[in-house]
Amino acid sequence: MGRSPCCDKTGLKKGPWTQEEDIKLTQYIRIHGPGNWKTLPKNAGLQRCGKSCRLRWTNYLRPDIKRGRFSFEEEETIIQLHSVLGNKWSAIAARLPGRTDNEIKNYWNTQIRKKLLQKGIDPVTHAPRLDLSDLSTILSSPQFNLANLLSLRTLVNPDVLRLVSLLASSSSNQEHQEMLLTNHINTMNQSPIQQTQDCYSMHLSPRSSQLLGKVNLIHENDGLYFSNHLVNFSDQTSQENMVPPFSIDNSVTLPSPQYPSQVSENWSFLRSDIENKIPSSQKFNFDSILSIPMSSPSHVNSS
């Protein structure tokens, strides 16, 4: 027993609406008002199914629809609401006068989603994506001097990179993101990183791999936190391309986040995650990290 169709589709038109059809629908609704979509097409002289008429009216012809580009404020509102409501487009649309759920959904899928990903934010959870494929986006910004990074022979602590990625992703300011990374890399260059017994291997996503040239990939669970996934990981298929294992260095220099309140939630989320996964001897001194003023980076040693 199949589902009954919303209407008898035989002889009904599909596809884009013509101006003539729009006029018929608009004039009919102007006189009779919307509603009873099943009988409307016939009464209005349209060869369309009622559902199609309703959609055309609610998404396009309604007089109170605001057309044109979304403003910055609208975009911010959508992001905020989406973080609370998820893909409840109609609920989001209800809070944005003049915008339809379809329009918001399209805008989300084509614009906002991309922007969030570029900032290293997971568009589904709105949490920072801490895998390095996102970091690669930051690294690939035209202003960022990749050559500096590639010339580094320093040991890179993956956890530090993720911390930087976190902070960078929490900022909507491109310059700030670059500064965070540059500060980090400068620090890595200057600090006498000591290799410890415990070594981490790090793999990068294909995108990062392309970018950085000589590193390979681990991509588990669509986003890596500071996790044991990374510990002693090795990829048998690409040993020759692997960078040497990274040392664990608990000395971290990071500037204060630009938006402390925004970042603090992320911190608490991450702290508990990290503290569960990383042995106590390798933990960061989070409080010290957060207390470092941006203008005067210094080293923090939690050991």
Added chain:
DNA sequence: AAAGTCTGCAACCGCTTTCTT
């Protein structure tokens, strides 16, 4: 200039929820 690829968006499809009888 032509062909191929990408992007944005209107419209559709099918499932769920709400309303009516």
Added chain:
DNA sequence: CAAGAAAGCGGTTGCAGACTT
């Protein structure tokens, strides 16, 4: 209260125009 109809909703598709090769 149940069943069927109507409306609502979100995911997906198809197409036109823009962009790239």
